[in-house]
Amino acid sequence: MKMRKVLAFTAATVLVAGMMSGCGGQSKNDGSEVKAAGTEQQSGKKITIKFAHSIPSDSVISKDIETFAEKVNERCDGRLEIQVFADSVMGDDDAVIEQIGRGSYMMNYVDPALLKDYCPDYAIMFAPYLYDDVSEIKELAFSDFGEDLAQKCADAGITVLDNMSGYYGTRQTIATHSVADLNEMKGVKFRVPSTPLQIEMVKAMGASPTTVAFSEVYTALQQGVCDAMENPLSLIYAAKFQEVAKHVTMTSHIIAPDGIIISTDVYKSLDEDLQTILKEEAVSFAEYTTEHVLADEEAIKEKMESEGVEFHEADTEAFKEACQVVYTKFPEWSEGLYDRAKKALGHE
Structure with missing residues (x-):
C-alpha cells in the first residue's frame, strides 16, 4: 500500500x-x-x-x-x-x-x-x-x-x-532463547514501545528495556539490537518474528485490551x-x-511449532510477584487506582 x-x-x-x-x-x-x-x-x-x-x-x-x-x-x-x-x-x-x-x-x-x-x-x-x-x-x-x-x-x-473493551490478545514473550525463569531475563535486551508502563514492567522482570518502533522490530531481532519482544501470538506470527527468534515463553503477563x-x-x-x-x-x-x-491463538501456536519454534512455560507466579513493584512507579496515577481497579473486578 x-x-x-x-x-x-x-x-x-x-x-x-x-x-x-x-x-x-x-x-x-x-x-x-x-x-x-x-x-x-x-x-x-x-x-x-x-x-x-x-x-x-x-x-x-x-x-x-x-x-x-x-x-x-x-x-x-x-x-x-x-x-x-x-x-x-x-x-x-x-x-x-x-x-x-x-x-x-x-x-x-x-x-x-x-x-x-x-x-x-x-x-x-x-x-x-x-x-x-x-x-x-x-x-x-x-x-x-x-x-x-x-x-x-x-x-x-x-x-x-x-x-477499551476489545481483546488484543494475551501477551507472550518471543526471544532468541528461553526466558521462562527470572534469572534467564537478566541482561536480556527486551524491546518495548515508548510506554512507561511496559518499560517498568520489563525492568521489574530483570531485563533491559530497549525502545524500538514495531515496524523496526524484525530487523532489531535479526541484528541483535534486541533479544526479545512481547506481543500476542497472532501479532508475533503476522509480523514473522518467528523467522528471527525461535523461542516463545508463555509469560502471559498482560491480558491486553485495546480500543x-x-x-x-x-x-x-x-x-x-x-x-x-x-x-x-x-x-x-x-x-x-x-x-x-x-x-x-491456539491455531497460531500450532503453526509456529510447525515452523520450529519452541514453547516454554514461564514461572508465572514468580513473574507476577516481581511485577507488583510496577504499581508503585507512577506518582501521576490517582490515589488508590490499582485498588479501585481490583475492586471493580471483584478481586478484593
Missing part, C-alpha cells in the same frame, strides 16, 4: 482543563478542520476519516478493522467514509495519536497505556497480571470505573469509542446518528474481534 500524505495541522494554545483525577492536559487544534467538516455535513458533502494503525495487515485484528470500516461505511450511506491504513504506513502509534489529539480526522486502535498523555490512569487497564481471564476486559471497561476513565480521556481530547479512538472534537462535530453508528459498530467490533483473536 502506498504511503498517503497526512495533512499537517497547527496546534493552538488552547489547553484542555488541567490535571483532574489522573488526566493530564493536552494542546488542541484551533478547530478549523472540525468546523470545516461541520460545514461539509450541512452541505451534504462526505466526511472522510483515516483509520491508521500499526497492526500487520495479515493479522485477524487488521482484517476485523476492515470489517468495522465496511459496516460503518454501509450504514452511513455516503455521508461518512472510513479509509483503513495498516502496517504503520501513516506513522507509528504515537504519531497518529498526536494527530488525533490535535483534531485530525483519523482513528487508531490502541492499548490504554498509549493514552498516557491524555489520561495517565488509563494505563492501569493494561497493567501486568491485572485480569484473571479475558471476560474481565469487558467487565472492567463498562464498569463505573471504566466509564469514568473513558469520560476523562474524552474530556482531555480523545474519545474511546468502545471503552478504537477518535478526536473528541471530531466526534462531537458529527451528526448524532453518525456518532451512534460509530459507537455501536465499535462495541460490536470489540465483541467479534475478541472471539476471532481467542480462536486464532
